[in-house]
Structure formats: structure tokens, C-alpha cells
Amino acid sequence: MCLCIAWVRALSPGFNAPMPYFTRPVLEILHPLNDMMLARTELQIEIEVRGDLLNGGLHRSRVCITMQPAYVPPDVALDSSASELDESCFDQSLNYTTFNVAGLVPGLSYALVVGLENNGNMVALSTRTFSVGSILLPGVEGRMSVDDALETGAQFHNARDRATASRIYQYVLDIFLDHSQAQHLLGLALYQEGELVQALPLLTRAVQSNESDENFHNSLAICLKALGRVDEAIQHYRRALELRPMHIQASVNLGDAMQSQGKWEEALHEYRKVASAPLGSLVDQLQPGKLENVVKDATGRMCELIRVTDGWYHADRCLNEALERWPDEPVFHNDRGNLLANAGQFDTALDEYQRASELGLLAGKILSTEIVDRFSPRTRIMVMKATVLPRVLPSTQEEIDAYRNRFEQEVEALLRSRKSGKAVS
Known part of the structure; x- marks a missing residue:
């Protein structure tokens, strides 16, 4: 255990003095409250001393804090240092102090005693x-802190074992x-x-419990949007960005x-903000690989929206700029293929x-170059498009299977169409 203040190790002789001679409370522990259960293994102690006494009635005063285990569960084994009495004393000149x-x-319960000493005599005590x-x-095996338990849950969560994570x-x-x-x-x-x-309701309560966490607002907004409550979602995306203007996930989601x-x-404003952001300024938000993927995704969405607003020529220029930055990104090659195919x-x-295929974007290498080359140019385009997964990969295995089934059906339809001599629309 560590008291993170300057302290004197010896027990103050003032604790052996008579009981306080002030009849009115002059010292109070504001935090923790009595019988409080902490969710963390750290604690901020807040104390208050009556100001009028500091100004006129007390001289050479100091505050002493002692803390020791009051109850140790049978299954917890403490080392000798954890079970010893800890005391810290320091000069007191302000009426409000934190430690x-x-x-x-x-799992442990602790007894906390704060005493106010004046001229070697203990004049006030407060206990919790x-x-x-x-x-x-x-x-x-053993008891875990709440933080450690949540970290364990997050590890299962990241491994997609959400059932175990949810139980934790x-x-x-x-x-x-x-x-x-x-x-x-x-x-x-x-x-x-x-x-x-x-x-x-869980995401709503999280925001209500901690309104200043931008990630809570972003998650609540995602859920609201999925439920069709887009206006409410936009409010929370905006709040997340008020708290952290370069929250890239909230920006893409707001876009x-x-x-x-x-x-x-x-x-477009939100997509451009993320697409143009230097990666070095965002490293504290996500792991480097995931961070770059979010920036790439924002860039792709920006180019696609430019196609709608400004036409295919400006979209092509946008994709070419993206490929200058990421020349081996198969998604951008695929997007440019879609753009050019639609332009004839x-x-x-x-x-x-084909470049996207070489870089690994195809859902499966089931079509050899020989087979593809026997199709007419437009049919070849349709086959290539059929084998490409969407820009944003599905989040569940069921959705991935659905895309795979769709891919197989489209390719089979194209092959049947060619064998029957029908034109491909």
C-alpha cells in the first residue's frame, strides 16, 4: 500500500493525548463516505478543517492519517507490509485537503482515522x-479487482467471445x-x-452515469441509429465530438x-476531416492497424459521396489520390473498378x-484467369464485381455467409447465362 504524500513514519505522540477539547466538530472526512464500497483499488481522501479555527485558534497544526485493514476475507492472504498500520502526518494550513x-x-475492509494535531495535542478526530x-x-483463482475483471472481459470481447464477456x-x-x-x-x-x-437502456445509463465520456456517446448514438432514431443519434455524435473534436469513429459515424x-x-465535411488527419495525431485512439483502416474507410466513403455530388470524374481523381497514398490497398482498386465499369x-x-484480386480482395480464387478470359468484356466485369466483398466487412459470421452465398449464386447465374447464350444485363 502506498500513501502518495510526504509523510513521517513514526506514530504521532498526539494520539496519546486526551480527547479533543473542542465540543464542535472541527474536522470531517468528506470522502470516502462511511461504509462505502470502492470500485477501484485507488482512493482519494478528502478532508475539511473548520476555517475559522485555522485562522485564529490553531498554531503549528498538522493532520495525521492512519489506515489499516479492518476485515480480511479468509481466502485473502496478505503480506506483512499490507497488514501494517500506515500513518502519515503533515502540516495543515488549508481548510480543504486531498490525499x-x-x-x-x-475484498478487504479498511479503517481510516484522520486526526488534527495542534501543539502536540490531538484536538479532533474523524473516522470512516x-x-x-x-x-x-x-x-x-483468487479475487480480482473490478478493473482487472473488466479487462478480462474486454479480452474475451475482443476475441469475439461476447457471451463470456457479457457474463463478466x-x-x-x-x-x-x-x-x-x-x-x-x-x-x-x-x-x-x-x-x-x-x-x-444500458448504453443510456452509461451516458447518464458519465456524461463526459465521448466513447459512451458514440456507442449510444450507434445503437440509436440502428433503431432508426437518427436525429437522437446525431445529437450524441455531436456531443462526442464536442468532448473530443478529432474522435475519428464519431466523425465517420456522424458522416x-x-x-x-x-x-x-x-x-463530406466529416469524412474529409478524418481522411486528411495525420495518423500521428490519432495514435492514442486505436491500434495503428485499426486506425489506418478507419482513415482508409473514411477516404473511400468520401470518394463515393463525391461521385454522387460531383460526378465520376472528380470521384476518379479522389480514388487516384487515395491510391497514391495507399498503392496496395485492394479496396480502392475495387472501388475504382466499380466507378470505371459504371462509366463504360x-x-x-x-x-x-484484377489488381484488387492480386492483392487479396476476392472472396475466393474459384475463377481462373483462363475461364474469365473466355467471357465477353462486360460479362468479365460482372464476374469480377460478383466476387468482391463490400467495402465494410460484415460484423457477424452469418452476414459473411450470406455474402458468400450471394457471390456463389451470382457467379453460377453468369455461367448459366453464358452457356445458354443469353445476354448479361
């Missing part, structure tokens, strides 16, 4: 007891009903499983919401599709 304590043990929350996970988040909420991070993570897991109605309402200029430039479009 930071770290290294508290999950508090406990540190702990989580017992099935199959895991629920364990935390069983003890701390209003734990905003557990609410957010459980709501996010439910949303990703398609349980939108169940996810919404999508604006685009869904036909507000193309506002959508089939040979150039086919070159782009």
Missing part, C-alpha cells in the same frame, strides 16, 4: 470504514449497479449481438448519419478488378 491512496487490496469491491470469476460485465453490475464502464461494455456487446432493445438524411455537404470503361475497370 491519494493506491494499492488497496480487493470502507471496503474494496472484488470479483470472483468461475475458474479463476454482469458480475460487475451485480455489485456496482451504476458502474458506467460495465454498463457501456455490456451494452456494446449486446448491440454487437443484434440485441438492440436490450442494449439501449454516415448525415448522408442517410441527404445532408451530403455535412457528411470496361478494359480499365477489369485491370483494377
Whole structure:
């Protein structure tokens, strides 16, 4: 355990002095509250001393804090340093003071005593007891802190084992009903499983518990948009961006919401903001690989929207600029192939599709070059387009299987059409 202040190790002789001689309370522990359970293994102690006494009645005063375990569960083994009495004393000149304590043990209860000493005599005492929350996970030995439990849940979550992750988040909420991070993570897991109605109240409560977290607003907005409540979603995307103007995921999501309402200029503004942002300024938001993918995605969405607003020529220039930045990005080759195919430039479009195939974008290498080359140019274009997955890959295996089935059906239809001599539309 570490008291993060300057302190004197010896027990103050003032604690052996007579009981305080002031009849009115002059010292109070504002935080923690008595019998409070902490969700973290750190604590900020807040104390207040009556100001009029500091100004006139106290001289050479100091505050002493002692803290020691009051209850240790039978399954927790403490080392000798964790069970010793800790005391810190320091000069007191202000009526409000805070201290930071770290290294508290999950599952323990602690006794906290704060004393006000004046001229070697203890003139006031304030006491509190508090406990540190702990989580017992099935199959895991020992008690975990809430933060460690949430981190374990997040590891399962990232591995797409959302069922196990959700159980861990629920364990935390069983003890701390209003734990905003557990609410957010459980709501996010439910949303990703398609349980939108169940996810919404959790994400809403997370925002209510911590209105200043931009990620909470972004997640709530995603759920609201999926439920068709786009105007409300836009409000929370905007709030996330007020809290963090370069929150790239909120910017892309806001762009999508604006685009869904036909507000193309506002959508373009959000896409451009992300597409033009230096990656080095965003490294604290996502892992480098994921970060670059978000920027690429914003760039692709921007180029596609430019096609709608300004025409294929400007969109082609946008995609060429993207390919100058990422020459081996198959998605941009695929997008340019789509753009050129729709403009009737089939040979150039086919070159782009083949380049996308070489870079690994095709859903499967089931068509050899020999077979593709026997098709007419327009049929070849249709085959290449049929084998390309959408820009944003589906989030669930069911959706991926659906795209794979669609791909197989389209290719089979093209082959049947060619054998029967029918024109491909």
C-alpha cells in the first residue's frame, strides 16, 4: 500500500493525548463516505478543517492519517507490509485537503482515522470504514479487482467471445449497479449481438452515469441509429465530438448519419476531416492497424459521396489520390473498378478488378484467369464485381455467409447465362 504524500513514519505522540477539547466538530472526512464500497483499488481522501479555527485558534497544526485493514476475507492472504498500520502526518494550513491512496487490496475492509494535531495535542478526530469491491470469476483463482475483471472481459470481447464477456460485465453490475464502464461494455456487446432493445437502456445509463465520456456517446448514438432514431443519434455524435473534436469513429459515424438524411455537404465535411488527419495525431485512439483502416474507410466513403455530388470524374481523381497514398490497398482498386465499369470503361475497370484480386480482395480464387478470359468484356466485369466483398466487412459470421452465398449464386447465374447464350444485363 502506498500513501502518495510526504509523510513521517513514526506514530504521532498526539494520539496519546486526551480527547479533543473542542465540543464542535472541527474536522470531517468528506470522502470516502462511511461504509462505502470502492470500485477501484485507488482512493482519494478528502478532508475539511473548520476555517475559522485555522485562522485564529490553531498554531503549528498538522493532520495525521492512519489506515489499516479492518476485515480480511479468509481466502485473502496478505503480506506483512499490507497488514501494517500506515500513518502519515503533515502540516495543515488549508481548510480543504486531498490525499491519494493506491494499492488497496480487493475484498478487504479498511479503517481510516484522520486526526488534527495542534501543539502536540490531538484536538479532533474523524473516522470512516470502507471496503474494496472484488470479483470472483468461475475458474479463476483468487479475487480480482473490478478493473482487472473488466479487462478480462474486454479480452474475451475482443476475441469475439461476447457471451463470456457479457457474463463478466454482469458480475460487475451485480455489485456496482451504476458502474458506467460495465454498463457501456455490456451494452456494446449486446448491440454487437443484434440485441438492440436490450442494449439501449444500458448504453443510456452509461451516458447518464458519465456524461463526459465521448466513447459512451458514440456507442449510444450507434445503437440509436440502428433503431432508426437518427436525429437522437446525431445529437450524441455531436456531443462526442464536442468532448473530443478529432474522435475519428464519431466523425465517420456522424458522416454516415448525415448522408442517410441527404445532408451530403455535412457528411463530406466529416469524412474529409478524418481522411486528411495525420495518423500521428490519432495514435492514442486505436491500434495503428485499426486506425489506418478507419482513415482508409473514411477516404473511400468520401470518394463515393463525391461521385454522387460531383460526378465520376472528380470521384476518379479522389480514388487516384487515395491510391497514391495507399498503392496496395485492394479496396480502392475495387472501388475504382466499380466507378470505371459504371462509366463504360470496361478494359480499365477489369485491370483494377484484377489488381484488387492480386492483392487479396476476392472472396475466393474459384475463377481462373483462363475461364474469365473466355467471357465477353462486360460479362468479365460482372464476374469480377460478383466476387468482391463490400467495402465494410460484415460484423457477424452469418452476414459473411450470406455474402458468400450471394457471390456463389451470382457467379453460377453468369455461367448459366453464358452457356445458354443469353445476354448479361
